[in-house]
Amino acid sequence: MTALQSRRIRLTIAYDGTRYCGWQRQENGRSIQQEIETCLRTMTREEISLHGAGRTDAGVHAEAMVAHFDCTSRITNSRFLSGLNSMLTGDIRILVAKTCPFDFHARFSAKGKCYQYHLCTALIQPPTRRLYSLHVATALDFPSICRCLILLEGKHDFQSFENTGTRDKTIVTGRGAVRTIHSARILTADSTHLIVEFIGDGFLKNMVRNLMGTLLEAGRGKICSEEFAEILRAKDRSAAGPTAPPHALFLKEVFY
Amino acid sequence: MTALQSRRIRLTIAYDGTRYCGWQRQENGRSIQQEIETCLRTMTREEISLHGAGRTDAGVHAEAMVAHFDCTSRITNSRFLSGLNSMLTGDIRILVAKTCPFDFHARFSAKGKCYQYHLCTALIQPPTRRLYSLHVATALDFPSICRCLILLEGKHDFQSFENTGTRDKTIVTGRGAVRTIHSARILTADSTHLIVEFIGDGFLKNMVRNLMGTLLEAGRGKICSEEFAEILRAKDRSAAGPTAPPHALFLKEVFY
Structure with a gap:
């Protein structure tokens, strides 16, 4: 039995921020980060942490937020894309899901x-x-x-x-x-x-x-x-x- | 004391139909017609009937629906415009309010x-x-x-x-x-x-x-x-x- 291989996946995300308390996970209120993390955890049964390129305030929209997460799941990137979009409500859409190097960090690599x-x-x-x-x-x-x-x-x-x-x-x-x-x-x-x-x-x-x-x-x-x-x-x-x-x-x- | 003079007012109306059961007044559900009529009745204390150029289905939007109503109120057209827009929710906007001849009918005059x-x-x-x-x-x-x-x-x-x-x-x-x-x-x-x-x-x-x-x-x-x-x-x-x-x-x- 081979060890499960980990990979890093980069997501490009569009959202209508109207109904959310912003990008970042919060005690009270629904956040974009949390909505996507919840779907990722359901799909992979792993304790996924999603790292965004930055925070957006409550009510702010995004045409192309970037975020990354690590997982050992064998789910393909295209299955992540379609699976997330079918689980998420229409005000959050995953535009791209692709494997990226481990030295890529959505926040710290941003120029x-x-x-x-x-x-x-x-x-x-x-x-x-x-x-x-x-x-x-x-x-x-x-x-x-x-x-x-x-x-x-x-x-x-x-x-x-x-x-x-x-x-x-x-x-x-x-x-x-x-x-x-x-x-x-x-x-x-x-x-x-x-x-x-x-x-x-x-x-x-x-x-x-x-x-x-x-x-x-x-x-x-x-x-x-x-x-x-x-x-x-x-x-x-x-x-x-x-x-x-x-x-x-x-x-x-x-x-x- | 002079008799109250009646006049006919033509409205141009934009709306986001998302939350409505359509233009026309209905038993169940909120309609655009009813929302505006309710405001007009509150403003004028008259039994106003609003006549639209046609019906739009539930969920359909309008950039410039036209409608007319008759009233004897002394409220000026610009007060109708600002008053309606302050009473209505943001998904219905009155764009124009102007006096028109009595032979103008929003529906039957439409070409x-x-x-x-x-x-x-x-x-x-x-x-x-x-x-x-x-x-x-x-x-x-x-x-x-x-x-x-x-x-x-x-x-x-x-x-x-x-x-x-x-x-x-x-x-x-x-x-x-x-x-x-x-x-x-x-x-x-x-x-x-x-x-x-x-x-x-x-x-x-x-x-x-x-x-x-x-x-x-x-x-x-x-x-x-x-x-x-x-x-x-x-x-x-x-x-x-x-x-x-x-x-x-x-x-x-x-x-x-």
Whole structure:
């Protein structure tokens, strides 16, 4: 009898975060991680732990979250894909399941992420978009938002946009709140549907939503780009704007 | 004291049909018509009746349903708009409220309608689209579907696509099941998102969903366009394919 061989499997996962308390397993509330782990444990009868590329807040969606798990099961990858999708509810879909090397780690191997924040500028928001975009009823000053977005690009200490006391101190990266944003720009899906896209090497807890809350203040004329630059330099969360709602935010891609 | 003056108000309404039993008021279940009527009665304290341009089935959505009602209330149109939108849940939105002549009737003045049926051809359907498009997992023969769509254009007796016993016999139009389809075509939203659009002078009960069910059989190679033509000529519901699911169907526009 040969020893059971272990392998590492990488999943790409899309989800509608509306009904969930976020990616991460929690005492109270249903999480994406837990839903998938429960199915994996049922399928394999092993104590599977699923490791995600990062956490997403309650209500945040993902087009392509990446996660990995180890198992000794002989279930094929395509059976994992079809089995998980038949067990999970339609608001979580496994897009890809493939074997990866053991030195691949969904979180520590990640080189960057892309987040998109959806805005609806229609006078009245179409009901079918209400769960996936933020309705901005008043006209926004988009040139002002763009001037602020340019300031974000590059390597900065983003403490002003980090919710205090939330950084995972168990990971000593030595970089504190310093992150590099490679690209921050506005994409146009259609005349009333705009997407603010952030690509960077990593994002602090609530960072995209805090950036959006502050960018919307610039869009509403409450602050100008010079003040936005000051907020960034302040390294003080209380200097920045409010946290924008989660339902308009999508984790678009994780880069490796 | 002057007599209260009556006026007729035309509403344009968008809704996410997911949670509703359809447009029309029903004994059991929540309908769009009833939700809006209830708000109008609360606002005006009058026994308002709301007349829609037509019925939509349970689960069908609308981007721009049109309806009218009469009232003697002094509430302005813009107050009706904001008041209704603040009372209604987010899955029903009033887009426009304006005074119209008394000879305007949302149903009898309608010259035509546009319906769109959304298909998702991605290998795995994105969770955020699951409530608004039909996932077609197998590759479809779109040229075959297009050949069938061309056959639909023009004036035909669409009995084969009408659910039996459902026509409203109180309206003697003299045209039976004869309707004119001005345009039937496929639009591409993106590489995995196709829209089958039907523009015509009127549609029988379940007609678009029955057409779609049969068109999908053509797309799956079960029937060819010659057989589709025979089904149309048969004037027999049992000759056609099944009724496609409602959640992918949108009433796009009503023409006057």
